[in-house]
Amino acid sequence: xxxxxxxxxxxxxxxxxxxxxxxxxxxxxxxxxxxxxxxxxxxxxxxxxxxxxxxxxxxxxxxxxxxxxxxxxxxxxxxxxxxxxxxxxxxxxxxxxxxxxxxxxxxxxxxxxxxxxxxxxxxxxxxxxxxxxxxxxxxxxxxxxxxxxxxxxxxxxxxxxxxxxxxxxxxxxxxxxxxxxxxxxxxxxxxxxxxxxxxxxxxxxxxxxxx
Numbered sequence: 001x002x003x004x005x006x007x008x009x010x011x012x013x014x015x016x017x018x019x020x021x022x023x024x025x026x027x028x029x030x031x032x033x034x035x036x037x038x039x040x041x042x043x044x045x046x047x048x049x050x051x052x053x054x055x056x057x058x059x060x061x062x063x064x065x066x067x068x069x070x071x072x073x074x075x076x077x078x079x080x081x082x083x084x085x086x087x088x089x090x091x092x093x094x095x096x097x098x099x100x101x102x103x104x105x106x107x108x109x110x111x112x113x114x115x116x117x118x119x120x121x122x123x124x125x126x127x128x129x130x131x132x133x134x135x136x137x138x139x140x141x142x143x144x145x146x147x148x149x150x151x152x153x154x155x156x157x158x159x160x161x162x163x164x165x166x167x168x169x170x171x172x173x174x175x176x177x178x179x180x181x182x183x184x185x186x187x188x189x190x191x192x193x194x195x196x197x198x199x200x201x202x203x204x205x206x207x208x209x210x211x
Contacts, residue, residue: 002029003111004039008057009047010073014096018045021100028107036066042111045073045094048085049152062089069110076152078189082117083198092116135195137179143197145172149185150192 005028007015015030022028033041044067046058061070071092072085082093092110094103098118106118135143141162148158155173159166173188182188192198 002027003107004029004031004042005107006031006033006036006041006044006067007047007073008033008044008061009051010045014047021103024100025104028104033067036064040066040068043069043071043092043107045071047074048072049074049076058085058090059088069113071106071110071116077119078152078186081150081152081189086115086117092118094118135197138176139172142172142176142179145169146176146180146188146192147197149173150189150198152189 005018005022007018007030010018019030022030031039031041033044044061044064046061048055048058051057058070058072061067069091070089071094072082072090073094073096075096077093077095077097086093091113092106092115094106094116095118098106102118106116109116138146144162145158148161153161155166155169159169162169177183177188180188180191182191
């Protein structure tokens with residue numbers, strides 16, 4: 001029997017591309033989540049990037065008795081972003097950059113009850129993980145900016161969240177990159193998460209330091 005796959009939150013272009021890949025592979029069927037009560041969904045793919053604040057699509061999919069497994073399916077495949085959904089019942093964290101064969105293997109593994117992150121995300125070297133002096137060099141604003149980056153926010157979203165200008169965000173990012181030695185956004189995510197500047201740190205960061 002084919003593995004029944006549903007897409008939640010994807011646009012028409014993504015849906016058509018996914019349908020084409022699944023048909024090429026064989027053994028899969030792209031179905032509507034609306035029919036899940038009649039025939040349960042084996043794997044539901046959910047795009048979380050760009051979802052409005054407070055969106056509960058992922059949580060509702062995990063709790064749905066007619067959906068057997070749930071996986072995040074996103075372009076925003078960055079270190080530090082997979083931990084929270086995987087800790088709350090999500091079975092996969094899959095990049096939209098996967099080709100048909102890779103996606104097929106991931107979906108089959110999830111269908112068999114495995115937890116899959118594909119492609120695998122890099123881990124910082126031990127030396128980087130143990131370094132703490134660089135954190136002390138960052139201002140509160142720079143730490144807050146890195147924490148927002150670690151949660152996958154764009155510069156525009158960070159500016160709105162922190163209620164500052166886009167130029168100020170870029171300035172904080174440049175300063176933080178210089179002080180931490182990172183050279184790209186993906187490296188910044190790795191650095192921030194490994195130094196405790198993930199989503200959980202945002203609530204503890206004060207905006208009293210304007211620097």
